[in-house]
Amino acid sequence: MGGTCSKTQVAYDKKVIIVGCSFAGLTLAEQLWDYFDVTLIDKNDYFEYICTTTRSLVKDEHLDSITVSYVTMMRAHSKRAEFQQGTLMEIYPERNQILLQNVQTGEFDYRNYDFLVICTGSSYQQPTKFLEVQSLEERKSRLALEQEAIKRANSILVVGAGPVGVEIIGELVHANNQIQPDLNGIIQKKRLGIVGHGEKVLPNFVPKAQEYAQQFMTKNGVEIYMNTHFDENFNQTHKFEHVIYCQGSSYNTQFMQNSPMRQLSECVNSKGRIFVNDYLQVTNINPLQRPESNLSLIALSQKKTTMQHTEDLDKSQEVQELLRQVVFENIFCIGDVAQTSLNEEKTVYPLKQCANICAQNIITLTDCNDSKKQLKALPPRFDGVYQISLGPEDGFMIINNFVITGKRQSITKESYQNLYMQKYRGDEKAKKQIDIEMKKLEYLLWVCNSSCFQCCPCANTREGRRPNDEKQKMN
Known part of the structure; x- marks a missing residue:
């Protein structure tokens, strides 16, 4: 510690x-x-x-x-x-x-x-985290152009079926559902689509979350193209007027x-x-290319200084890696x-x-x-806590493998947003409330990981590290 x-x-x-x-x-x-x-x-x-x-x-x-x-x-x-x-x-x-x-x-x-x-x-690339934007005024200007393009387009495709892409689809669906009839009583809704490399939306998420997001899209008429690579040929075939990129970070x-x-x-x-x-x-040293954690190397380094016979030790693969580190x-x-x-x-x-x-x-x-003090290391694993909104009227929260769905989850996410922004603007009450919310979450996770709940989906049962994204196609 x-x-x-x-x-x-x-x-x-x-x-x-x-x-x-x-x-x-x-x-x-x-x-x-x-x-x-x-x-x-x-x-x-x-x-x-x-x-x-x-x-x-x-x-x-x-x-x-x-x-x-x-x-x-x-x-x-x-x-x-x-x-x-x-x-x-x-x-x-x-x-x-x-x-x-x-x-x-x-x-x-x-x-x-x-x-x-x-x-x-x-x-x-666009439009959530522009690389080249450096001032708030510039951000507002670029965003206004994107907002206008979305308003004018009759069809919109989101490229990337990860959390950002799914949340954008949720916002577009909600905006679509707010469109009022024209003078002839006709509702001109936008055609929406999402494309991704993976087999399902939200790759690496638990199946229930994937299914909920996909059902939401299907129910709202979103065209879903999975196991699909987006390029000019794709758009020539499917003809979307506006494209929003949410991959290639x-x-x-x-x-x-x-x-x-x-x-x-x-x-x-x-x-x-x-x-x-x-x-x-x-x-x-790339931590993903070694089966053992960096802590083993540190322990090995300490062991090396106390051993009398270092010739055999120096020949080992672990020490060679340690010497290169x-x-x-x-x-x-x-x-x-x-x-x-x-x-x-x-x-x-x-x-x-x-x-x-x-x-x-x-x-x-x-x-x-004080050289005797030990540095704090990463835990064996992190709990998976996510909040995905599907517009302001729907969403879901994930605690490890447990999924909670419904409007409340989107409301909760927005309430966190308001608290954080109040805190960053100097509101001490908001700061204290966030601290309370974090302690409540930590206690909830402690309960979920207690021995009584090990058979429940809310428990963190992951063994080892998360799959290496570099070995997968990015979504």
Whole structure:
């Protein structure tokens, strides 16, 4: 277990730079900015609550309710934390320094750190997470164009049948059902479709969730094309006027992929995700290519220092891998971009857990330089907690293999959105309420995983890591 931080001068003297200010980065910052000098860096000047951003496509005013500027957020929450808008260009681990480019002026700036945490996330082609959008005004402008295209189109195809694609279909279906008859009493509903590579919508989700989403679409006349590759030939055949892309996400790690420092560029896989060990420190060993966790290597390293006969040990495959391993002890990575040994789903609950682990380890490494303290490791597995809305009138929640359906789930998801946005704008009551809700969820999961419920679908019965997405077609 990791140690706790006492409010000492040692902690206050440390500089933590967090690059990327979405859920993972902000959750981490909240735990550190009372103890450290924290700088948050993001290429955008605003936060967007991406869990419900799909509603912005059909509801004009929704974006205003789920966005807040980072400067406003910092003023409301911390006197010690600062925000800087910029793009991370280079990391120089040997001198604990990064190179930033100012988004507005193009000028370069070096910043020193004691700890660096990478939370740069991922981006889609369009329209939920534009890669090139950097200001809230620009985001609103681009979104307005998308909203107008959706309004004018008589037929719309969503490419990608994962959670984002399914939620967009849900919003489009709801908007379709609100269309009023024209002067002749005719309701001109839009033709809707969804296409994906997998056999079913929501690949890797439990069957009941897949079936519920598919039944929702079928009931509302959505054309479903699974086991299908979208290309020009597909659209020439099926003739959809407007296409919304929800696949082909890219990870924002060009600063490492293009790094002249070989040790850094080796820490990124072909998809752009950053390898981390079980303490969430950046490493050059892919945790998915090794059957054992990184902890076995650490234990082996400790064992190696105490053994008298090292010749045989040095010949083993494990030690050869250990000798090749590079760990950047003060560079961490969490969020969508982090490739962990668990290969967990990148939803809010595991992101928060990873942020908690990262914060504890930074505190432990700072706290009085006590080498006897053990860093906190990833758990053997994460619980699967998801909320999928199918418009404001329907949805479902998943707790491991247990699925709860109905309107209440969509309402609950929206209530979480409102609480988080109130919190980020400085509402202390909302902050306390979120803490209460998280404790309630943790207690619920504890009950679900107790011995009395092991035979129930709400129990986490997963063995080992989640299937490797790199070996599957992306949806």
